[in-house]
Amino acid sequence: MKQHAPPPRSHELLARGNSRLLVVDMQEKLLPHIHESAVLVERCRQLILGAKTLGVPIWATEQYPKGLKPTVAELAPHLPPPIEKLSFSAMPVLDWNQPTGADVDRYQVVVCGIESHVCVLQTAFDLIANGFRVYLPADAVGSRHPLDRDMAIERLSAAGATVCTTESVLFEWCETAGTEEFKTISKLVTGKP
Numbered sequence: 001m002k003q004h005a006p007p008p009r010s011h012e013l014l015a016r017g018n019s020r021l022l023v024v025d026m027q028e029k030l031l032p033h034i035h036e037s038a039v040l041v042e043r044c045r046q047l048i049l050g051a052k053t054l055g056v057p058i059w060a061t062e063q064y065p066k067g068l069k070p071t072v073a074e075l076a077p078h079l080p081p082p083i084e085k086l087s088f089s090a091m092p093v094l095d096w097n098q099p100t101g102a103d104v105d106r107y108q109v110v111v112c113g114i115e116s117h118v119c120v121l122q123t124a125f126d127l128i129a130n131g132f133r134v135y136l137p138a139d140a141v142g143s144r145h146p147l148d149r150d151m152a153i154e155r156l157s158a159a160g161a162t163v164c165t166t167e168s169v170l171f172e173w174c175e176t177a178g179t180e181e182f183k184t185i186s187k188l189v190t191g192k193p
Contacts, residue, residue: 054181
């Protein structure tokens with residue numbers, strides 16, 4: 001019996017070999033003012049640990065860390081050294097050859113962090129304008145006011161960003177059950193050891 005190759009996966013799905021994770025400005029002085037900040041930190045933590053488990057490169061940024069303090073302690077140990085910025089968009093400071101070397105196939109960027117309507121929005125728009133596919137986990141972005149967050153998500157969706165959730169990102173990266181990676185990802189999303 002002739003074996004057939006599996007059909008190709010949808011180009012709408014994330015693939016770990018095509019992805020990068022960008023964690024935007026999850027800083028000490030900002031987070032206490034963000035709506036549902038504890039949930040936001042946990043979702044970002046899940047994305048970071050999932051990316052590390054599955055070999056997805058990670059960037060982190062900090063907006064004016066001298067004044068806004070460093071990345072929160074719950075996330076900082078799991079991240080590469082953050083890239084400092086003054087511009088709201090992270091696009092001007094990101095080195096697109098890092099951390100992946102010459103890997104130009106990583107055209108999918110999952111963007112999480114704060115604030116949705118400022119740094120996340122401006123970065124995502126610039127990524128889209130430069131040919132990247134942006135994935136925005138709605139439960140991993142935040143603002144001080146829910147309306148600002150919701151409007152940012154709506155604008156980005158209309159501009160072509162794919163709005164999703166943290167779990168959908170992690171399981172799309174994982175792609176299959178029955179592996180050690182799948183067990184690790186399942187524990188991350190359920191919170192069970």
